[in-house]
Amino acid sequence: MKIMQFRLEFRSVDSSDIGVECPFLPDAGQYERHFNYIVQDICNFDGVVSAVALNAEAVFVRTVSLDLSEFKSLLKPALQHHFQYLRIVKIDEVEVDL
Numbered sequence: 001m002k003i004m005q006f007r008l009e010f011r012s013v014d015s016s017d018i019g020v021e022c023p024f025l026p027d028a029g030q031y032e033r034h035f036n037y038i039v040q041d042i043c044n045f046d047g048v049v050s051a052v053a054l055n056a057e058a059v060f061v062r063t064v065s066l067d068l069s070e071f072k073s074l075l076k077p078a079l080q081h082h083f084q085y086l087r088i089v090k091i092d093e094v095e096v097d098l
Contacts, residue, residue: 001064003049005096006071008059009089010035017087026085032056034085041078045071060094068093 012031013022026034035056042051042059047066053059063071072091079088 002067003096004063004066004068004071005094006061006063006068007092007094008061008075009091010038010057010059010086011089013085013087022084024084030085034082038078038082038086041081042075045074047071047074062096 013026015025018025035053039051039053039059042048042061045063045066047063047070049062049064051059051061061071066074068091075088075091
């Protein structure tokens with residue numbers, strides 16, 4: 001069994017994101033609500049053992065038998081669903097301490 005861990009960093013939509021696909025800034029409080037929704041979405045992915053939010057900006061995700069590419073494939077629809085409210089800054093694979 002291969003255990004992988006990823007660290008995801010998010011940010012709120014800001015004025016630099018305004019465009020055709022995102023014409024308005026979200027209302028106050030919507031970022032945190034959608035951040036929590038995406039953490040819940042990640043918890044429901046096949047192969048995800050846990051998703052722990054450190055604050056309203058980062059999530060540690062532990063998976064079984066998912067490499068980074070596979071995890072990104074699962075993550076893409078969730079990110080698209082929450083596109084009006086948050087952006088992913090980066091995804092890193094981190095060492096697993098067992």
